[in-house]
Amino acid sequence: MFWENFGNLSYSTIDGDEIAVVYFRAGYEPGQYHSEKEWEARLTIERSKAIKSPSIQYHLAGTKKVQQEVARLGVLQRFLLESEANLVGQLFTGLYSLDLGPEGDEVIKMAMENPDRFVLKPQREGGGNNMYGDEIKEFLEKVKDTPAREAYILMDKIRPPMQHNYLVRGGTEVKLSEVVSELGIFGVLIGNEKEIMINKFAGHMLRTKLSSANEGGVAAGFGALDSVFLFD
Structure with missing residues (x-):
């Protein structure tokens, strides 16, 4: 990877191709920055022309x-x-x-x-x-x-209404249980300090967990993905 600076902006290339998007799979908490090198890398990325997902502004928001x-x-x-x-x-x-x-x-x-x-x-x-x-x-x-x-x-x-449903998860018995759900809305936001170019709805995710469980993260093993059923 090669970084070249132009004033307050820089761009990065790999084998001559400019990097257009940087996606953060980690870096959301201080413990993941083990030394000044990680902080310097984050600053370099933030100063670059690449689209950051998320940028530091949206991360903090x-x-x-x-x-x-x-x-x-x-x-x-x-x-x-x-x-x-x-x-x-x-x-x-x-x-x-x-x-x-x-x-x-x-x-x-x-x-x-x-x-x-x-x-x-x-x-x-x-x-x-x-x-x-x-x-x-x-x-x-x-x-x-x-x-x-x-x-x-x-x-x-938050105390959502309870329902009866089945949670299908690896290593656990499938049985009818009291569950609660949480609807998350995805959005796309692209902008800079002066202008928002794109701000639109981009889908949803429904997570369901046992009503007795405090946490509901799917990746953490507490909840399961679900589907929305609309009715009058």
Whole structure:
């Protein structure tokens, strides 16, 4: 691979062919950057002309902390029309900051008094990182007076309607069970700091898990792929 710089931009080639797209299969958490070499590589890619999936802006926009800040009253109105912001705001569940200070202290008190109502989320992706129930209470007791709490947000637990269905997964018995589902929407967004060129719907994925399970990631082994059935 060869990188050549032009001012603040660069391009990369392999055997003379310019690299057009960089897809990040990893690099979504600090532990995956083992030295300065990895951070330098990420910076080089971000400065390049290649399309990044995701770019650092979209990567950060998908973090739990940014989601929590966007859910604050009045923030959506900076990016959407008032009517659009009101519609989008109806889709939010409760998201709460644990930043040091009186507001964060009240949130921690609320969580410790009723931990079964919430999910504690770190800035991680891929499933298996969230905390529930008494685990929340025990963890917050340890970090409530330290900056470590700021790496997490608190979210109201979503309680979707239960259904009866079969989960087909390797190594487990197939039987009729109580399950809940989560619908994810895929989108395509291409843009830069000045302009959005493409922003459109690109499909969906339905994940289903046992109603008794906290996590629902398919790759992590907690859930299964499902199909949508629409009816009147």
